[in-house]
Amino acid sequence: MLERLNQAMDHIEGRIGGHPEESVDAAELARIAMTSEYHFRRMFSALAGMPLSEYVRRRRLTLAGAEVLAGERTLLDVAVRYGYSSGEAFARAFRAVHGVGPGEARRTGAALHSQPRMSFRLIVEGSSSMRYRVVEKDAFRLVGRGARVPLVYEGMNPAIVEFVKSIGKETLARWEEYADGEPGGVVAAVSNHSADDAEGTELDYFHGLVSEVEVPGASESLDVGAGAWAVFESSGVFPQAVQYLWRDVYTQWFPSNPYRSRPGPSLSRTRLSEDGTHADAELWIPVERDGD
Incomplete structure (x- = not known):
């Protein structure tokens, strides 16, 4: 690849x-x-x-x-x-x-900026292994709250941080009790985002859980279509464990596996240790087999 x-x-x-x-x-x-x-x-x-x-x-x-x-x-x-x-x-x-x-x-004769010619090569970094599985999933519904946020390619997204804070820790804890399907618990979903969007372009961000019942404080819903998902897991130092997982999916997994990404929201879940230094991350990417 x-x-x-x-x-x-x-x-x-x-x-x-x-x-x-x-x-x-x-x-x-x-x-x-x-x-x-x-x-x-x-x-x-x-x-x-x-x-x-x-x-x-x-x-x-x-x-x-x-x-x-x-x-x-x-x-x-x-x-x-x-x-x-x-x-x-x-x-x-x-x-x-x-x-x-x-x-x-x-x-x-002013000094100008130069964009070097790019080429890609595989570099394996990080000390934690990347675990994955591919699952077929029926259509499901996420319930929670959504917002329009600017696209940030690197580092923390302040708009997302503030949005999640606005939901409140108590509400998020209650939502965990209502989760009744995979992906489990409270997840983040990013949709309606084109790979050709420039940084700063607004995208749809959703914070919620899989549930078919009414959930207190979850005022919106997001319907997700049926299809195949590549599910990745990683554990390690936060935030590197999460950042490396996203990177490794595209630099290591896709180039060496017979799958490609398909339209649909990307889902992620991050569980932090009490001191906030360690993370267990799970990432769901909608995929289809090459040639389908």
């Missing part, structure tokens, strides 16, 4: 270098990687730490920046060469990446 991903990365470079004015087709990249476009985008954002579209934009403007400084083409020619319909649109995009406009960069 990693070899095919790197072949897709080579295709990106060939397209940007040979035909920089043309868009990069994500469906073609998925074909090269021999997977679905949905899974390719999810894999890429998990491995690269940014959406595919953002990486392509940064690479294209990195190459454009070199041409701006070289001074062999007019700024408008550079803009058109890299697919921008006007000098103004090019200047806005250029400034967003480099922090300076193309005209000023050419006049002053």
